Amino acid sequence: MNEQSVSSQEQGTQRITLGKAINLGLRRAMERDPKVLLMGEDIGPLGGVFRVTDGLQKDFGSDRVVDTPLAESGIVGTAIGLALAGYRPVCEIQFDGFIFPAYDQITTQLAKMHYRSRGKSQVPVVIRVPYGGGIGAVEHHSESPEALFAHTAGLRVITPATPADAFTMIQQAIASPDPVLFFEPKARYWDKADVDVTAADQVLDAPGDVRAVVARAGTDVTIAAYGPSVTTALRAATAAESEGTSIEVIDLRSISPIDIPAVAESVRKTGRLVVVHEAPTFLGAGAEIAARISEECFYHLEAPVLRVGGFHTPYPVSKLEEEYLPNLDRVLHAVDSVLQH
């Protein structure tokens, strides 16, 4: 074993999946703060239907990793109460489509508690939601409802695209004094990458807005994406490169707030913007970005901002999801369109 690998071992770099990265992030947060507890359906002995909480009940006990009754409003409602009592609950919603029984608690209570108590009551609740399509699932298991929550003031909405970010961001979410909707790109749970599992601590010192990052630098077109669509955007960048087009990919990481300055900085350089997400484009995050960029970068834009995303329909049957989702071809098509201006 050479010295380098010894030291990277010490730094704790591991090659792990995105799901495992969240698991390790949860574990570290629980080790760091005894007030952190996990609650959800089937998260105990089963480890969650995606195994994200695998082994945690065994190690932290059933008081801190709680298999709840089958009731999402109950999960979030009691999490709010636990937060008022000084705990930091991390709720797992089994699938995107099953968050709606809790919608009332999230929008009328969780989002507004700090505001209406004039800051006296903090509710640091994290709600983890596996979201997005592409896994061949039945109805209610492939949705992207993030815009509904981003539209509600008082909630932070973030979503990692890589194992390293998943590891760090789940800990940021838990450290945040604000409620956080943490959307997990379920089609990417099995993506593997090197993660420095000792890295997170510094970002926890300054809780607040999660910033966008440049996932790939480029000069001709900017693609802004988040969650499961970042991988699609990166593939588009690779494909376009062979045709001589240099694409810059911005991984937004946060949907509320949206890091508009980061997008604007890129657009001032490229003059062209495509926004990609799986959620319907109608009144979605891309619409907000397009509006803001046209306000702030009007004189830099060489083409209208284009959106690539879901249609204004319920999520279709899985045999048609390929046609519905913003796939590589559709992203490249939009890139070609903005370049034609």
Added chain:
Amino acid sequence: MFTPGADGVNAPVGETDDDLIQLLTPDGERVHHQSYSPRVDHLDRVALEGLYRDMVLVRRFDTEATSLQRHGELGLWPPSLGQEAAQIGSGRAMAPRDYAFPSYRELGVVWTRGVDLRSTLHLFRGEDHGGWDPNEHNCHLYTLVIGSHALHATGYAMGVQRDGDVGTGDPGRDRAVVAYFGDGATAQGDISEALTFASVNDAPVVFFCQNNHWAISEPTQRQSRVPLYHRGRGFGVPSVRVDGNDVLASYAVTAEALERARSGGGPTFIEAVTYRMGAHTTSDDPTRYRTRADEEAWRRRDPIDRLRILLEREGTPPEFFTGLENEAEEFGAEIRDYCHAIPAPPIERIFEDVYATEQAQISSDRAWLTEYLAGFEEAAS
């Protein structure tokens, strides 16, 4: 033997549970019950053979669908294995004019409503979100969001009341509704709200809860500290606990509840105690949360075996059973052929039926996709 949960939530079907309605033991012995036995008196041997056939064919379908999923023909399948008696017994107690609101594991119920079971494959193959015409069979589509449809069933029953189809005494007119859901579902707010609405309105609805002991990996004790049928009582809804692996008892208690509902006596809550012999769905791994021994213990209480013992004792000839075996074989082959032949849905299906009338956003999204796809065809030609 089975040790009852200390709190009685999962008290076993048997001696320790005086409230449990059972008309047929796991050994195929008839049990006399003063109020419920008369409800199955009219079921002669041929009728019992019919119930047996129902259960055998439904199980065959379920086995076939499970294996189709294993072969990649279905995305998912939720096995109903072991729950046939609860589903067939309650379903056969319904009249065609009654209305069923199934959850997603109610293969037996759907069968009793006359739905071609093969239509259930479409949803799990990812071709359709439904699969049959609910109005044709008085059987709503499967509902995957736990508990929601109990409210729909209650509302439908309130509609039946307003139609004046309750308490007329005319057996060709009075009708009722059955809502099917699981033990896990009882924790959902929607179920409590449904019981409240049904109760205060005397709605003609029967809440049929199959306690199959598991909500995915969570045992019933995670949902309740009291036996589930006590839930109904708190809402002022008459409640019974029945051996859900006993097709006769399941039939009898549902028949009674339906009669009460149709005659204007309001809702009933039925807890049918059964066991999910298979995985939650084909994606699930039960070895992570339960033991083989548990499964074995319940295998000895199989709903089909016990009726077979009774039939054999009551003189059903061996030819009936061999004939049925052949029928089940053929049925299995038909299911496979049908599944393989389901065509892929056309792309336009994405946009169809989102609204009942033309809608501008849909039209523009559809036009965009059509033009986009045409671009590929042009490029190819």
